[in-house]
Amino acid sequence: MMVESASETIRSAPSGQNGVxxxxxxxxxxGGSSGxxxxxxxxxxxGRDSAVGADSNGEMSPAELLHFQQQQALQVARQFLLQxxxxxxxxxxxxxxxxxxxxxxxxxVAMMSPQMLTPQQMQQILSPPQLQALLQQQQALMIxxxxxxYKKQQEQLHLQLLTQQxxxxxxxxxxxxxxxxxxxxxxxxxxxxxxxxxxxxxxxGLVSLQPSQASGPLQTLxxxxxxxxxxxxxxxxxxxxxxxxxDSVKQExxxxxxxxxxxxxxxxxxxVSPPLSHHTLPNGQPTVLTPxxxxxxHEETPGSHPLYGHGECKWPGCxxxxxxxxxxIKHLNTEHALDDRxxxxxxxxxxxxxQLEIQLAKESERLxxxxxxxxxxxxxxxxxxxPVSDSPLPAALRTARPRPLTGGPRLSTLPxxxxxxxxxxxxxFSKVTVSAADSxxxxxxxxxxxxxxxxxxxxxxxxxxxxxxxxxxxxRRSSDKFCSPISSGKGRRGEARLPPxxxxxxxxxxxCPACLPPELAQNHEFYKNADVRPPFTYASLIRQAIxxxxxxxxxxxxxxxxxxxxxxxxxxxxxTWKNAVRHNLSLHKCFVRVENVKGAVWTxxxxxxxxxxxxxxxxxxxxxxxxxSGLSYGTLNASYQAALAESSFPLLNSPGxxxxxxxxxxxxxxxxxxxxxxxxLPSNGSSSPPRLSPPQYSHQVQVKEEPAExxxxxxxxxxxxxxxxxTAGPPEDRDLEExxxxxxxx
DNA sequence: GGGATACTAAACAAGG
DNA sequence: ACCTTGTTTAGTATCC
Numbered sequence: 095m096m097v098e099s100a101s102e103t104i105r106s107a108p109s110g111q112n113g114v115x116x117x118x119x120x121x122x123x124x125g126g127s128s129g130x131x132x133x134x135x136x137x138x139x140x141g142r143d144s145a146v147g148a149d150s151n152g153e154m155s156p157a158e159l160l161h162f163q164q165q166q167a168l169q170v171a172r173q174f175l176l177q178x179x180x181x182x183x184x185x186x187x188x189x190x191x192x193x194x195x196x197x198x199x200x201x202x203v204a205m206m207s208p209q210m211l212t213p214q215q216m217q218q219i220l221s222p223p224q225l226q227a228l229l230q231q232q233q234a235l236m237i238x239x240x241x242x243x244y245k246k247q248q249e250q251l252h253l254q255l256l257t258q259q260x261x262x263x264x265x266x267x268x269x270x271x272x273x274x275x276x277x278x279x280x281x282x283x284x285x286x287x288x289x290x291x292x293x294x295x296x297x298x299g300l301v302s303l304q305p306s307q308a309s310g311p312l313q314t315l316x317x318x319x320x321x322x323x324x325x326x327x328x329x330x331x332x333x334x335x336x337x338x339x340x341d342s343v344k345q346e347x348x349x350x351x352x353x354x355x356x357x358x359x360x361x362x363x364x365x366v367s368p369p370l371s372h373h374t375l376p377n378g379q380p381t382v383l384t385p386x387x388x389x390x391x392h393e394e395t396p397g398s399h400p401l402y403g404h405g406e407c408k409w410p411g412c413x414x415x416x417x418x419x420x421x422x423i424k425h426l427n428t429e430h431a432l433d434d435r436x437x438x439x440x441x442x443x444x445x446x447x448x449q450l451e452i453q454l455a456k457e458s459e460r461l462x463x464x465x466x467x468x469x470x471x472x473x474x475x476x477x478x479x480x481p482v483s484d485s486p487l488p489a490a491l492r493t494a495r496p497r498p499l500t501g502g503p504r505l506s507t508l509p510x511x512x513x514x515x516x517x518x519x520x521x522x523f524s525k526v527t528v529s530a531a532d533s534x535x536x537x538x539x540x541x542x543x544x545x546x547x548x549x550x551x552x553x554x555x556x557x558x559x560x561x562x563x564x565x566x567x568x569x570r571r572s573s574d575k576f577c578s579p580i581s582s583g584k585g586r587r588g589e590a591r592l593p594p595x596x597x598x599x600x601x602x603x604x605x606c607p608a609c610l611p612p613e614l615a616q617n618h619e620f621y622k623n624a625d626v627r628p629p630f631t632y633a634s635l636i637r638q639a640i641x642x643x644x645x646x647x648x649x650x651x652x653x654x655x656x657x658x659x660x661x662x663x664x665x666x667x668x669x670t671w672k673n674a675v676r677h678n679l680s681l682h683k684c685f686v687r688v689e690n691v692k693g694a695v696w697t698x699x700x701x702x703x704x705x706x707x708x709x710x711x712x713x714x715x716x717x718x719x720x721x722x723s724g725l726s727y728g729t730l731n732a733s734y735q736a737a738l739a740e741s742s743f744p745l746l747n748s749p750g751x752x753x754x755x756x757x758x759x760x761x762x763x764x765x766x767x768x769x770x771x772x773x774x775l776p777s778n779g780s781s782s783p784p785r786l787s788p789p790q791y792s793h794q795v796q797v798k799e800e801p802a803e804x805x806x807x808x809x810x811x812x813x814x815x816x817x818x819x820x821t822a823g824p825p826e827d828r829d830l831e832e833x834x835x836x837x838x839x840x
Numbered sequence: 841g842g843g844a845t846a847c848t849a850a851a852c853a854a855g856g
Numbered sequence: 857a858c859c860t861t862g863t864t865t866a867g868t869a870t871c872c
Contacts, residue, residue, distance in 0.1 A: 671847095679862080
């Protein structure tokens with residue numbers, strides 16, 4: 095039953111996924127052509143999305159303006175990217191950084207027109223700092239434009255006011271008073287609108303209150319940085335549309351004081367409010383300041399570098415100490431130049447950022463809900479029923495919130511994520527979960543709550559539900575074409591291929607129970623939360639799972655749990671992977687099944703495992719070649735994936751990636767044959783794990799079938815009994831925290 | 841085109 | 857009868 099549903103899902107997905115449109119076209123005509131079905135949805139989605147904020151014809155409401163500006167920002171971002179790619183300019187005009195930044199952008203990007211780049215692609219291409227800079231620029235731009243918009247409005251009103259005043263000289267004072275009041279009220283409302291707009295932006299993370307921005311654009315928006323506690327007042331104030339402006343002004347007290355002043359004595363320059371005081375949030379000060387500094391340093395300070403701080407390189411996974419900036423730059427250029435590893439890391443980071451964005455959206459929504467519940471309920475209608483424009487704000491909230499940073503366009507380009515929706519598989523999943531005993535919470539709970547909501551926005555609107563659920567296949571295709579750095583390239587190919595190369599190194603690090611493979615270790619949080627297919631093969635993951643335990647053995651169920659625990663992808667997607675896991679366990683000699691009292695556990699025969707690899711290693715050179723030869727985006731993408739996978743490994747090759755110390759410790763392990771022995775296992779295992787581990791390990795080395803049996807006899811009860819529970823137990827428990835809900839379900 | 845590897849799907853069996 | 861666990865086979869995709 096379950097199987098059927100799952101398979102159905104999968105089947106339905108394929109046709110739809112391919113298509114993800116826009117990109118497939120540019121990437122390489124080949125693969126994507128089939129997806130006619132999907133293209134439709136995608137397009138539709140884009141359309142729908144754009145519809146939300148696109149029709150900014152005529153007069154724009156603030157909400158529309160916001161969208162429009164987001165689009166513009168996106169455009170700017172694209173241009174920025176283009177510039178980056180072509181090395182014509184660097185965002186921050188950092189002297190030292192210029193060369194590096196220019197180099198770090200994949201050359202192939204330069205070949206793509208800005209229009210061809212989707213936000214996703216940009217994410218893939220730009221480094222986190224670059225992205226950050228980009229975002230900041232977008233924010234600044236948006237704020238600026240918003241500011242200008244309001245400024246114009248103010249000026250218009252001002253003019254009208256003056257006109258009225260002049261005219262009013264001849265009119266009865268009463269009339270004048272009324273009109274003035276009306277204008278003032280209008281002004282007030284407008285300013286309140288500004289406030290809300292900015293608040294929204296802040297909520298969405300679009301406004302970070304950077305110094306530069308603060309001093310400029312924001313200045314004119316006195317209430318921009320209203321602290322949360324002021325919100326109620328704000329809303330309250332707005333909520334009194336019927337009242338005379340004066341009243342409302344009074345109500346607003348602090349916040350609107352400036353405004354009121356402006357309104358009455360409008361002649362005063364719009365920028366009255368002290369820049370900083372407004373931007374200091376009660377608790378946010380530190381946080382606000384920090385990013386600010388970074389951003390400023392990033393773009394303006396020549397003496398610093400976003401990737402350099404506290405005397406060390408902040409490149410993900412690299413903490414190399416550098417005496418000074420010069421040295422760091424040198425290090426940056428040598429160790430983090432444009433190569434597979436760097437690009438791969440970059441992509442991973444992008445994924446992280448993306449995930450964070452999702453998270454941000456989620457949290458923003460939550461906050462909104464909370465605030466609505468706590469503050470707005472009493473005066474709920476007020477904020478949303480603004481006299482001037484009832485829709486503007488709300489609309490902005492609704493539309494912008496979900497996708498704080500990129501808005502519509504981006505969504506349309508995120509087909510790959512279309513796998514989120516677990517719906518179909520959920521049933522089977524839950525089933526499994528339950529039986530699994532351990533955790534699965536997510537299977538059902540997550541999707542709806544955490545995943546569903548936030549994710550939704552990111553999904554291409556167009557992708558129908560069909561594409562949404564996509565279990566395995568879906569992910570591949572969708573991801574392939576564009577985005578998913580990790581998963582990628584072309585369906586399985588990417589996955590299958592990448593893993594191999596990377597894996598070699600994996601063993602090394604992975605062997606250490608405490609540590610995961612670099613890539614996994616570094617992004618383990620990411621994979622844990624992001625519905626992204628990990629760039630590892632099932633075999634490598636299984637191995638990882640097993641090696642992570644003190645006694646290097648896991649039951650099938652525990653392996654399942656590890657998967658679900660470590661990767662969101664395996665929580666939300668169909669349970670197909672379980673079959674794959676079993677299949678892999680049975681298929682590969684490197685996995686040895688050992689029976690014990692408790693049941694059967696699986697161990698890893700490192701020797702066997704290492705045996706498989708050699709051949710695969712050859713892959714990377716090719717990738718590099720591809721990279722260099724500058725091929726099409728599709729190819730590049732593949733190479734990226736490979737690079738990524740490679741990066742995951744331990745960067746054996748690149749000392750730069752690791753601390754001198756760590757690197758040395760890891761490197762010795764070597765990924766090749768030596769690997770087996772190496773496994774830090776011994777170290778860790780011997781030390782912490784019970785007596786069993788040693789024997790076990792030895793066992794692992796043995797050949798599969800027979801040994802298993804013999805082994806079993808040899809170490810009947812003891813091996814499995816105590817250790818197993820203990821081993822599996824702890825980790826499980828750890829995660830249980832997160833997955834508790836799941837348990838509840840069961 | 842063939843070989844190797846990987847993934848998915850599915851059938852089947854054994855045991856709980 | 858159902859589920860889990862294992863094994864095996866088949867088909868497909870990708871890379872070398």
